[in-house]
Amino acid sequence: MPIRRLSIKLKVWGDPSGASAGAGAALFGERFDWCSSPAGGPMAPTPAMLLGLLLSVSLHAASASRALLQSSPNTTLTGLVGGTSALSTLLSAVSTAGLADTLAGNGTFTVFAPSNDAFTKDIKSIYCIKDYGFGGKCANASDLLAAQNLGTILLNHVVAGSFPASSLANGTLLKTLGGSVQRVVILPNGTVTVGGAPVVTADVAATNGLAHVMGGVLYRDSQFNVTTVGTYLDTIADLGPQVTSPQSFPEARKALMVQDAQDNVDRFRSYRPIVERPDGGYTYPMPLLFDNTQGNRESYCVPTEQPKWTYPETTNVTRPADNETLAYMSVMELAALIKSKQVTSTELVDLYTARLKEYDNVLEAVVTYTTDLAYQQAALADQLLANGTYLGPLHGIPYGLKDLIAVPPYRTTWGSGAFINQVVPREATVYSKLTAAGAVLVAKLSTGEMATGDEWWGGKTKCPWNIAVGASGSSAGPGAAVAAGMVGFALGTETGGSIIGPAAQNGISGFRPTFGLTSRAYCMALSQTLDKVGPMARTAEDAAVILDVIRGKDGIDTSACNVALQSPFTIDVTNLTVGYLPDTPAAALAIFNETLKMKLVPVAFKNSAPDFSALYEVIRGAEAAAYFDYWMRSGNIENNTAPLQWPVRLRRSRMIPAVEYIQATRVRGVTITEMFAAFSGVDVFLGPATTYTSYGNIVNIPEISIPYAFAPATVPSNYTASTPRKSPQNVGIYGLPYSDSKILAVAMAFQKVNTANRQRPPINLIEPEVLANCSSPYSRCNIPAATVALLSQTGINNPPVQIKTYGMV
Numbered sequence: 001m002p003i004r005r006l007s008i009k010l011k012v013w014g015d016p017s018g019a020s021a022g023a024g025a026a027l028f029g030e031r032f033d034w035c036s037s038p039a040g041g042p043m044a045p046t047p048a049m050l051l052g053l054l055l056s057v058s059l060h061a062a063s064a065s066r067a068l069l070q071s072s073p074n075t076t077l078t079g080l081v082g083g084t085s086a087l088s089t090l091l092s093a094v095s096t097a098g099l100a101d102t103l104a105g106n107g108t109f110t111v112f113a114p115s116n117d118a119f120t121k122d123i124k125s126i127y128c129i130k131d132y133g134f135g136g137k138c139a140n141a142s143d144l145l146a147a148q149n150l151g152t153i154l155l156n157h158v159v160a161g162s163f164p165a166s167s168l169a170n171g172t173l174l175k176t177l178g179g180s181v182q183r184v185v186i187l188p189n190g191t192v193t194v195g196g197a198p199v200v201t202a203d204v205a206a207t208n209g210l211a212h213v214m215g216g217v218l219y220r221d222s223q224f225n226v227t228t229v230g231t232y233l234d235t236i237a238d239l240g241p242q243v244t245s246p247q248s249f250p251e252a253r254k255a256l257m258v259q260d261a262q263d264n265v266d267r268f269r270s271y272r273p274i275v276e277r278p279d280g281g282y283t284y285p286m287p288l289l290f291d292n293t294q295g296n297r298e299s300y301c302v303p304t305e306q307p308k309w310t311y312p313e314t315t316n317v318t319r320p321a322d323n324e325t326l327a328y329m330s331v332m333e334l335a336a337l338i339k340s341k342q343v344t345s346t347e348l349v350d351l352y353t354a355r356l357k358e359y360d361n362v363l364e365a366v367v368t369y370t371t372d373l374a375y376q377q378a379a380l381a382d383q384l385l386a387n388g389t390y391l392g393p394l395h396g397i398p399y400g401l402k403d404l405i406a407v408p409p410y411r412t413t414w415g416s417g418a419f420i421n422q423v424v425p426r427e428a429t430v431y432s433k434l435t436a437a438g439a440v441l442v443a444k445l446s447t448g449e450m451a452t453g454d455e456w457w458g459g460k461t462k463c464p465w466n467i468a469v470g471a472s473g474s475s476a477g478p479g480a481a482v483a484a485g486m487v488g489f490a491l492g493t494e495t496g497g498s499i500i501g502p503a504a505q506n507g508i509s510g511f512r513p514t515f516g517l518t519s520r521a522y523c524m525a526l527s528q529t530l531d532k533v534g535p536m537a538r539t540a541e542d543a544a545v546i547l548d549v550i551r552g553k554d555g556i557d558t559s560a561c562n563v564a565l566q567s568p569f570t571i572d573v574t575n576l577t578v579g580y581l582p583d584t585p586a587a588a589l590a591i592f593n594e595t596l597k598m599k600l601v602p603v604a605f606k607n608s609a610p611d612f613s614a615l616y617e618v619i620r621g622a623e624a625a626a627y628f629d630y631w632m633r634s635g636n637i638e639n640n641t642a643p644l645q646w647p648v649r650l651r652r653s654r655m656i657p658a659v660e661y662i663q664a665t666r667v668r669g670v671t672i673t674e675m676f677a678a679f680s681g682v683d684v685f686l687g688p689a690t691t692y693t694s695y696g697n698i699v700n701i702p703e704i705s706i707p708y709a710f711a712p713a714t715v716p717s718n719y720t721a722s723t724p725r726k727s728p729q730n731v732g733i734y735g736l737p738y739s740d741s742k743i744l745a746v747a748m749a750f751q752k753v754n755t756a757n758r759q760r761p762p763i764n765l766i767e768p769e770v771l772a773n774c775s776s777p778y779s780r781c782n783i784p785a786a787t788v789a790l791l792s793q794t795g796i797n798n799p800p801v802q803i804k805t806y807g808m809v
Contacts, residue, residue, distance in 0.1 A: 087213075089119040089141060093154060096145045109209035110163040112182075112194055114217045119144070122197075122217040126153065127273045137274065156180045157218050162209055165202040168192050179634050182218055194218065219273065272629070280414070281525025281627030282406075282424070285558055290515060290529040292672050292700045292737050300738050301516075301553075301561035309548045309567035311393060319343055323351055327485035328760055331542040334488055335393040338385065345378035345396030345440055348488070352398040352442050355486045359763055362467060363484060364459035365477040367403045368410050368444040374398065377440040384438070393545045395438035400445040400487040402475050404524040405533075407431050407441065414524050415449040415456035415474070416646075418631070418639035428522040429554040430491055430533050437549045445477025445490060450628075450646045451498060451526050457641045463505055464761035466713040466725040472505035474498040478536045479506040484763050489537040489546055493523055495530045496616055497693030500732070503536055503705040504689045507728030509747065509757055510536045511543040513551070514737045515700030517563060521556035527623040528559070529665075530616075530697055539757060540704060540747035544568050547740070563738055571745035578746065579603035579685030588708040588731035589686065595753045598746075603685050605695075606678040609667055612694040618664040619698075621653035668698055675699050676736065683742050689732035702740045704747045705730050707756040724762040 090113055114122075119141065128138040128147035138144045147153065155178030163174065172184035174194065182195035192199045197216025204211040275284040291297045317336035320326050326343070337343040353371060360366040381396035406412045406424035413419050431441070446461045448454050454461045454476035461476035463469050464484040471480040475492030479502030482490050492499040494512045503510020511534045518533045525531060535546035553562045578598045580589055592598045609615060628650055631637055637647045679685055689705035696703050713725035733750075735743045751757055 086115050086117070087113065089116045090114060092141070092145060093150060097150045097154060107160065107208060108162045109177075110159045110161060111209065111211040112157045112159075112197070112199075112214045112218055113211050114157065114197070114214045115200065118197065118214055118216045121215075122219060125273070126217055126219045127277060129277060152178045153217075153219075154178070156182075157214075164210060165192055165199060165212065168194070168199075176218070180218070276630040279628050279631040281528065282426075282522055286528055287558075289559055290700065292515060294673065294676060297516075297561075300563050302564050304562060305552055306562050306564055308392075309544075309569060311545060312569055317342075324485070324760075327351055327355055328538070328758075330539045331397055331489055331537060331545060332393060332539070334397055335395065338381075338396045339390055341385070345381040345398070346375065348396065348398050349374045349378045349440060349442060352487055355484070356443055356481070359464075359484050359486060362763070363462045363464060363471070363480045363486075365446050365461050365471070365480040365484075365486070366443050367413060367415075367446050367456075367458060367477070370407070370410055370441050370443055373407075373410075374440050374442045377435070377438075381438050381440060391436075391438035392549075394434065394549060396440060397438075397488045398440045398442045399434070400443045400478060400481050400490040401428075401431060401441060402478050402490070402492050403444045403447050404451060404493055405431060405444075405491060406522040407444065410444060412444070412524070413457065414451070415447040415641075416639075417449075417457040417641035418636055420457055424522060426522045429519040429556060429560075430523070430550045433550050434491075434546075439549075442487060443481070445481050445487075447493075448473030448476055448498075449641050451493065451495060451524065452645060454502075455642065464763045465507060465710075465728060466715065468713075468715050468725070470505075472501040475502045475510075475536060479503060479508060479510070482506070482508045482536050482538060483761055485760065489535060489542055491533060491546075491550070492536045493520075494532045494534060494697065495526045495620060496697050497690065499532075499534050499536060500693055500696075500703060500705045501690055504707075504728060504730040507707040507710070507730070507757070507759070507761070508536060508538060509540045509543050509704060509706050509751075510534070511540070511547060511704045511740075511744070512696070512702060513547060513740055514563075514702045516559045516561050517702075517738070517740060518547070518550050519552075519554040519557040519560040521554055521560075525627050527620045528627075529623065530620055530700070532700070540706060540744055540751055543704065544741075544744040544748070547744070565738065565741045568741040568744035568748065571742060573598065573745050573749045576683040576742060576746065577601060577681070579679060579682035581605075581685065581687035583688055583691065584686045585688060585708065585729065585731050587729070591708065591750065591754055592686065596749055601682060603679060603682060606674045607671060607695075608674065609671055612671075612692075612698050615664050615667060615671075615698055616694045618656055618660060619668065621649065622656045622661040625650050625653035625656070671695075672699050675701070679736055684733055684735040684739060684746050687732050687734060689730035692732070692734075696734065701734060701737055702743050703732050703734045704743050705732050706747050706750065707759075708750075708754055709756055710759065724765055726761070728756070 123138050123140060123144060126138045126144060127149075128143045129149040138147065144150065144153070156176045158177045159174045159182075160177060168184045168186075170184060170186040174182045174184065176182060180195075185193045185196075187193060192202070194212075194214065195216075195218035197214045197218055199212045200215045201213035204213070289297070293300060311332070314332045314336040317333050317340070319337055319342040320329075329337075334343070334348065338345060338348075349371075353369070353374065356366055356369065378396060378398075381391075384391065385395065401407065403413055403415060405428045406426060408423055408425050408427065411420075411422055412424045413422060434441075446454075446456050446458065448461075449456050451474040454470035454473040456476075461471040461473075461480050463471045464480055470476065475490075475494070475498045478487075478490030478492045481487045483506035492502065492510065494500065499510045499512045512532055513534045515529075515532055520531050520533055523531070523533060533550065535543040535550070537543045537546060551563070551565075553560050574597070576599065578592060578600050580592075580600055580602060582602070582604065589600075593600055625632070628637075628646075632647070632650045632654070637650065640646055689703075707728040707730050709729040710726040711729055713723070713727045715723055715725055733743045733746055
């Protein structure tokens, strides 16, 4: 029989007075920051203290009428549970977790112990992490015992402090040692429930606390604060002006809305555990596909894989006398040298690995060297060629990947201190495709933390043209490494400008493809309807070859499809109509007009939305908050390198109502319609490279950023007057969805008459004024030595130490 509620005494975790009931909780799932015990003193339990009561605490006498748990003086909980058949599942869990011999520590704890019946009833509601975090609901007890998060599941039944049944007032919030927050609810019949589970046997005393036997497993997380909701209703006018008027919106109606909000949160909790892990959005995509074609997506996407493009033969290429020139050759030039056996893939790995190590200390672009893998792949490429097999232009070409792209067994850190040793166990599709094409991975390159900016856990990636500034982000490492001749090419990702921005900052050719043209499978997901993967290279021709390899459907990313694109190498650009926006750089426009003699017509935006950045922030924010929901609510978000960036953004994004997300998406649809009205009369259109990144990503159209000139860089006033630092000047070439080939064709034509993309940055020169600002080694001096130590060579046979399996927290 469930126990009956006999008395009420309000007691809130962290507030023994009860005066601030619920006030420490956070709205809509925000994590708790309480750190004091119910007695008000500090509480810093050791691991033994955290599990002591569950594992080896001696019990004192309780009521002799206990049906499930009979107290026995001087008997540990482990021993007592072992002698109680109704708690055998709990005993198995404790033993399997390796906790049975853990000694009890000092302190006072309360344990909510699920019975066998409780486990049987709730087993399929418990989230079991397995297979490197790619888990799901437990199917049976075997799944539970094999779960990597078994210890956390057990800790979610332990609360620091003594909470007898008489103190469990309706609405009490209990922070468990496993990180969850459980809510006490008193049912109308007087039954006390914790986290939705009834207390069946209460107040079994122990030397350092007490236990309650539960009729359910505490698998829910009940962080919610009705007091804050009431305040929220007083201040948010978007609920209607009557809500903030006491005359027209009495307290009774407000109380009803508060209860409705609580009911909604209960609904959230009922389904959220199904998809909340793993973090990073690798799994469980929305079953809704973004369509920027006005309902014509099926006319572009075809069921069969499309033939690869044919490429013009690059002839009359000879190996240069110096390695510096060799390092800056284009992919197509390097391909000609490899195919003609003037250079081997192994020699190129030697070259690019040496350059990565030489310049990374300044540029801070490398997260992980994949040296062992690179030499294995290079040896295979060389052997295949010796045997008469040539895989295409990427055969044997060394490259780098943005560190959002998974390549096991190497870590994928997302640039975040919170995921510094994370290993994702599945290969990203784009990596698999590059490997099949013979490309050779030499390094995982930096991303701004969580795909934002150019600062990451290992430093701030610098621009090779001007190391006084960052490389821009978030594909900072790929941008800097390509510009510095440290890799043959790289892949980046873009959500709101993360390919185009670094490409422009570093003076390279960066291509953002049409949404859905490339798979994002096993690349960190920030936004399901905004993320793209694209090439970053020295030339538009290289970008076209790389895109041809990585494009197409993979059966994993539901947004990716096969598109019958014309080869850009067969397009006659003189037959294209090219639009230009009013703010297109004049010098670049003159080249299109006077040198290339293209058909130019003026175009202009036709937009109803006053601020595309507002749309972008709402859509990206809501989707990112969903993909990192567990990470935020667990509190591990505080381990981020920059606690005032994504931790703040994700909390803010939890406050975006579903209604406003849908409204932003509807305005996005209006913008797409207006886009077709504005640009349907042209094949491509020109504009500044980085001005319209929010717009370009809201409508998910393709763009390439290419340099057309260089200007003197803006440097600090104390720099040497003759500094060689420069600032790339760029132009953007845009097009409607799936006009990717036309954009690449126009860019290739431009680079045949303009060679700004072939200039080399002065990376061998560092002004004395720069060195004076930092001790040796330059630029790493403000990074902790332990962090710098992680930036070591990591071969395929010696993965990084202290690997944290993906999805574990």
